[in-house]
Amino acid sequence: MTDFDDEPDQDKRIEKLRSELEKLGGGVSQHPELSADLEEAFLKHILAFETAEPTTLLQWLENAGLEVPPTDRLDDAQLKAKLWEVINRMASLGAYLHNTNHLSDRELYAYLFDEGLREDAVLFPEDPSYVYGLDLLGSGSDEDMQLY
Incomplete structure (x- = not known):
């Protein structure tokens, strides 16, 4: 270039x-x-x-030193603490969650571990004006529209 x-x-x-x-x-x-x-x-x-080379959010988090264990390896207290650790680390990278209130902590963590963190993303953590949004109701499906 x-x-x-x-x-x-x-x-x-x-x-x-x-x-x-x-x-x-x-x-x-x-x-x-x-x-x-x-x-x-x-x-x-x-x-x-x-x-930019897309990388999964999980890889971004692991590169930042965060371990993200499977959902079934965490009890409720551990899961809540780890969920907030993941959310805060994502925010430090410029990645934010939207429309999550319909999920329990365990459901949200399971979604992130199984799907959300495995999606390719382009992040620019050094640029605070850039935001990557992960919208849990943004598919436009009938179910998402009802939840919204």
Whole structure:
């Protein structure tokens, strides 16, 4: 990937960013009211996301030193403590849960262990403006709509 910051001219940096995104198979529409600074930052974010290697949330957590044992190896007190440890560590990585109130702690932990943490994710923990959301009711299914 090109080092865009080596180019002193902002218009040329923006064109290089657009060119890189085109090579990846997509373009980004231009918005005339968007300042060049915002456009450049936006294009850099898109390029970083599109070229990042997805990794499971479980791998992110393990890389951060957190052990996530299977649900059946935890009693209720251990599970509650581990669930909050997982949630807090996820938050430190920029990953957040949404719409979880319909689940018990054990159901939520089981979902995370069996499914949620095993999904590929692109995270940017060094960028507090980037958020990865894991919505437990976001499928749009009839059941999810009733729970919501």
